[in-house]
Amino acid sequence: MLHVKDVTIYAGTFAVNSATFRINKGEYYFLLGESGSxxxxxxxxxxxxxxxxxxxxxxxxxDITHQPLNKRNVGIVFxxxxxxxxxxxxxxxxxxxxxxxxxxxxxxxxxxQMAEKLGISKLLQxxxxxxxxxEHQRVALARTLIMKPAVLLLxxxxxxxxxxxxxxxxxxxxxxxxxxxxxLHVTHDYHEVAQLADRISIIENGxxxxxxxxxxxxxxxxxxxxxxxxxxxx
Amino acid sequence: MIQGNRxxxxxxxxxxxxxxxxxxxxxxxxxxxxxxxxxxxAEALQDTEVTHSILLTLGSAMAxxxxxxxxxxxxxxxxxxHTFRGKRIIQGIIDxxxxxxxxxxxxxxxxxxxxxxxxxxxxxxxxxxxxGTIGGVIIAMAFVSLPFLFxxxxxxxxxxDRRLEYAAMNLGAxxxxxxxxxxxxxxxxxxxxxxxxxFARGMSEFGAIVIIAYYPMVTPVMIYDRFASFGLEASRPxxxxxxxxALIVFIIIRLFTRRRYATR
Numbered sequence: 001m002l003h004v005k006d007v008t009i010y011a012g013t014f015a016v017n018s019a020t021f022r023i024n025k026g027e028y029y030f031l032l033g034e035s036g037s038x039x040x041x042x043x044x045x046x047x048x049x050x051x052x053x054x055x056x057x058x059x060x061x062x063d064i065t066h067q068p069l070n071k072r073n074v075g076i077v078f079x080x081x082x083x084x085x086x087x088x089x090x091x092x093x094x095x096x097x098x099x100x101x102x103x104x105x106x107x108x109x110x111x112x113q114m115a116e117k118l119g120i121s122k123l124l125q126x127x128x129x130x131x132x133x134x135e136h137q138r139v140a141l142a143r144t145l146i147m148k149p150a151v152l153l154l155x156x157x158x159x160x161x162x163x164x165x166x167x168x169x170x171x172x173x174x175x176x177x178x179x180x181x182x183x184l185h186v187t188h189d190y191h192e193v194a195q196l197a198d199r200i201s202i203i204e205n206g207x208x209x210x211x212x213x214x215x216x217x218x219x220x221x222x223x224x225x226x227x228x229x230x231x232x233x234x
Numbered sequence: 235m236i237q238g239n240r241x242x243x244x245x246x247x248x249x250x251x252x253x254x255x256x257x258x259x260x261x262x263x264x265x266x267x268x269x270x271x272x273x274x275x276a277e278a279l280q281d282t283e284v285t286h287s288i289l290l291t292l293g294s295a296m297a298x299x300x301x302x303x304x305x306x307x308x309x310x311x312x313x314x315x316h317t318f319r320g321k322r323i324i325q326g327i328i329d330x331x332x333x334x335x336x337x338x339x340x341x342x343x344x345x346x347x348x349x350x351x352x353x354x355x356x357x358x359x360x361x362x363x364x365x366g367t368i369g370g371v372i373i374a375m376a377f378v379s380l381p382f383l384f385x386x387x388x389x390x391x392x393x394x395d396r397r398l399e400y401a402a403m404n405l406g407a408x409x410x411x412x413x414x415x416x417x418x419x420x421x422x423x424x425x426x427x428x429x430x431x432x433f434a435r436g437m438s439e440f441g442a443i444v445i446i447a448y449y450p451m452v453t454p455v456m457i458y459d460r461f462a463s464f465g466l467e468a469s470r471p472x473x474x475x476x477x478x479x480a481l482i483v484f485i486i487i488r489l490f491t492r493r494r495y496a497t498r
Contacts, residue, residue, distance in 0.1 A: 099406035
């Protein structure tokens with residue numbers, strides 16, 4: 001579904017060098033690395049908010065390397081969620097549908113259906129500033145999922161949540177994955193990997209060091225973080 | 235500095251220094267109020283030349299702000315969102331009207347819009363003239379006041395989290411839709427403040443206008459004209475009237491914009 005091939009990104013003095021990985025359809029994939037490892041740069045490159053200097057990015061067999069941001073069909077949920085503060089939850093969720101000139105009736109139906117699915121039906125007429133952390137997360141997910149992206153990109157989606165909300169979100173992400181959504185999840189938290197990952201790439205200093213399932217990585221961990229995957233509660 | 239009910243000596247010093255500046259601003263205005271009789275203000279109000287001049291000044295300042303904002307806002311967005319060669323030079327050019335004497339700005343404009351200059355000739359070919367016309371008043375006002383709107387709009391665009399614009403584009407919005415549905419609404423409070431400042435600065439312009447368009451007479455020029463021809467007593471009621479009307483207009487604009495745009 002997503003093929004990142006030999007991608008090099010320069011960001012000042014830092015660089016991601018020849019990153020390559022492939023995510024299969026319906027897979028829950030993790031990019032695991034510490035802060036400053038280059039994982040967010042890769043996510044930005046896939047979403048189109050950052051240019052790459054070398055390599056290619058393919059989504060569903062289509063080369064999107066040089067496609068503009070609004071034509072890529074990959075949905076990103078930013079770490080700060082980036083809900084539009086001047087729009088009510090309904091308008092936030094329906095934003096992508098409005099861009100596609102869908103009838104008002106259909107937009108109304110789809111937004112209510114998505115809101116019900118994520119348990120946020122009661123929030124539709126509220127502004128983002130009035131929402132709790134968990135509600136923010138659900139609205140951001142709903143807003144991205146409604147566009148039916150080929151790949152859902154999640155930038156540290158659980159990092160700002162308390163432990164109970166985290167558990168709730170993990171369950172929600174599992175549900176979304178089970179419905180067939182392909183997901184690329186970027187994090188530094190190996191606990192999340194243990195709960196959700198099908199496969200993982202370990203990234204350090206701009207290099208992808210290892211790729212595999214949890215079991216494969218646990219057998220020969222390439223670094224401290226990889227070592228924790230096999231037993232996250234050490 | 236202020237602990238409980240005790241005020242530190244340093245705070246007292248700061249208050250005194252601030253009070254002197256306030257006094258410096260208030261004293262001339264208060265003096266004008268004290269030395270102007272109600273009857274002379276009423277007389278000025280009945281003088282059609284004065285009322286026409288005030289309306290011309292307010293209308294021209296409004297026109298300059300609205301017409302030029304159509305170019306200033308896009309330029310401010312470009313400067314906030316893009317990096318390109320010559321960006322600093324453009325910023326310097328935009329700020330130029332603030333730092334040059336406004337009479338010099340008038341001379342500079344005159345050398346472009348006079349009928350001997352290329353632009354002036356071209357405009358004359360289209361039946362437009364800027365010397366001694368309302369058009370001249372508008373361009374003189376715009377020239378000296380546009381940095382206020384430009385800088386406020388640029389700062390507003392810069393303060394928007396770029397991820398909001400990225401999120402909109404990621405959801406399928408074109409750059410134009412992103413600008414009109416995300417960037418512009420989020421920057422609107424700063425832009426409106428900038429427009430009010432541009433309007434205010436344009437309204438009070440004298441130096442550039444007096445060179446391009448002495449007539450039709452805007453109020454700052456009329457105040458000077460009456461002072462030069464008839465002295466202080468003749469010009470003071472007009473100045474006071476203009477200040478009061480300007481104040482009322484500002485209060486109305488501020489109230490209107492605050493009510494309409496305060497929260498979102």
